[in-house]
Amino acid sequence: MDLVPLVAVAVLLSLPMRGRCCGGGDGEELHPIVLVPGYGSSRLDARLTEAYEPAAPRCGARVGKGWFELWPNHATTQDPNLAPCFAEEMTLVYDAVADDYRNAAGVVTTVPSFASTLSLIGWEPLVRQLEAEGYRDEDSIFAAPYDFRYAVAPRGHPSAEGARYFGDLARLIERASRLNGGRPAVVVAHSYGCALTYQFLLSRPLAWRRRFVQHTVFLAPALGGFAEGMNGLSTGADYGLLNVPRPQRTKLARSMQSSLWRLPTPMVFGDRPVVVTKNSTYSAKNIVRFLEAIGFPEGVRPYVTRVLPMWQALPPPMVPVTSLYGVGLRTPETFVYGEDGFEGIPEVVYGDGDGDINMVSLAAIETEWSGVEDQILKVVRLPSVNHTGFFTDHSALKKVVAEICEAAATIELPQENKILSFAERRYSAM
Template sequence: MKLIYNNKTRTTRNNDGVTLRIPGFGFTETVEWLDPSHTATGSYFNPITNLLVSLGHQRNLTLKGAPYDFRKAPNENGQYFIDLKKLIEETYESNSLQPVILIAHSMGGPMSLHFLNLQTQEWKDKFIKSLISLNGAWGGSVKAVKVYAIGDDLGSYALRESVMRIQQITAPSLAWLLPSPLYWKGNEVLIQTDRKNFSLDNLKEYFYDISYPDGWEMKKDTEKYQLEFKPPGVEVHCLYGTEVDTVERLYYKPGTWLDGYPSLIMGNGDGTVNLRSLQGCAHWQNFQKQKIYILPFPKVDHLGILGHKDVLQYISHLVQRP
């Protein structure tokens, strides 16, 4: 799953001889489950799908899935946005001209925002009823910095951070999810060492110091998508977890450097995305006529929100609303 970056075309490609497919577009199965065996640990949108089926919806008819290559940022997902628009229009047409509710999680939030900002207001008024965002990473996350430093085991005992990092840092989407300058000050310390501190202002030096300059190039390719933060022009329900320890800064003790293992200084968030980023949707409240509903859920973590009973109840009330 590693990607190879080309700094002339400013795009990535798979390793030689490797072809990857994104299965199940338009169907629910591959967004309900991260694992085709349907083991409980691989559950993703399954609780929400089960809820909607209990309310009378039908998989693959009134419920559709729109998976994408999560390794890539909007600049390399152009065909996906074309396909998504077509899927929404087809779903609208085949369901008695009912406007569509989009449900997005994590990076799906900013992906949905970019998609909606590509459409005319007339199109959105016709085809979109609302956007439900669950733990949207609107302003990125310090956890992306942590992944560049030491990788992430995705909460699995079977995976090693250091091995996962080899693949993870090649993803342009990781650069896109670095802390946004809209929500972090340029001089705010993200990585602290006794030799030098790193912030957004000198992040280029950080990438060179960890011997991964391609990361800086991918950040340059994707930063404009962080800064394009126009309101989506649709009703938004912004649900997010709070009061879960979330990394805010990496601290390397004196005498160690970036090849060591940092301590993680924690703050408020959902365990993955920092609170200031989760609350990014509040920015649009005074910039669009469509309503923005904001609802925090204390002690609900990044993945837990997908099956939390209060979140499911909120979605249930919303979809049954006239």
């Protein structure tokens, strides 16, 4: 734990609060909250046009029949035979000529109920707690769902879906501020949503960030990717649908732009062994060789040109950040494949983390931002809280609400203390 000079802590604790923190007042002085969900926590609707060419006749039953719920896909739980149809409709296409990702031909998708918390999956316990503190849906608390199959791209590379989402997110934050007396918003993100939020902040001018973002709260920030990101490209993603054949699961996982974003980054993971076979060891530093070894050479170009440049460094966003994450849980760290190579099931070697995200990734921003002038960073580690425990564990949920309330409090420096820099008020907590 990084310690701060006691005089700086004393100054911070003595700062008078103006405005309403959670749990008091009439709600007129709330800083608005914008929620950015994690991977798979946004609803997706779809419709099929005549251009859709299903692999099996039953998969074309919805052609021309309007919108239906694609994710979460309850139809597949009622009829497991539809699981391959779901995988087919969820699969993206990387257009090498256009250098961008798109839906399969004939599949049109949309993210319903943008701005409303009703669009989120699994966030109900946290939303209810915040509503109990005075927040109201689409009035002082908002949601920014997205199509989690996509991501964004670095400058010079097109990203139609990612650019649209970043534009929508910026307008939502501005709207949230406007509806709440011009107060900047508290942005609360989880997991993959932290990676998107982080890149979003870097994409906005510093003046905009400081005008419209009061604080950012990261829940389980995986800003360095995670080991399972490599294994998932090898074994495929089943989304809980066990009757989808492995080749189709693999095709689905490799089609998604976001799958490449989940790979461990060289900057954070270094040369740690992540995947081991009889003849080779693969780390974050030789992912190109890994992609070729698993039979995914078409993933090399988008990885090298569209993903790697965005994660070669972790510059601070220069807005206050609170990072909360679980520790002390067995987390997959190395995948060891036997005689069957990548066709087999790997043995898993575990390390520390939150059960999904490795500790080195969860703690990456502490390593990079500690000591950076003008970057406020608070870190809260929650023992034995798993990756989604912020929404299911009562004590973790209570802590998250408390941190959001603290972030939403307006701190006004007395005149004699205005010369203090943000760095002098930075603190870290266990």
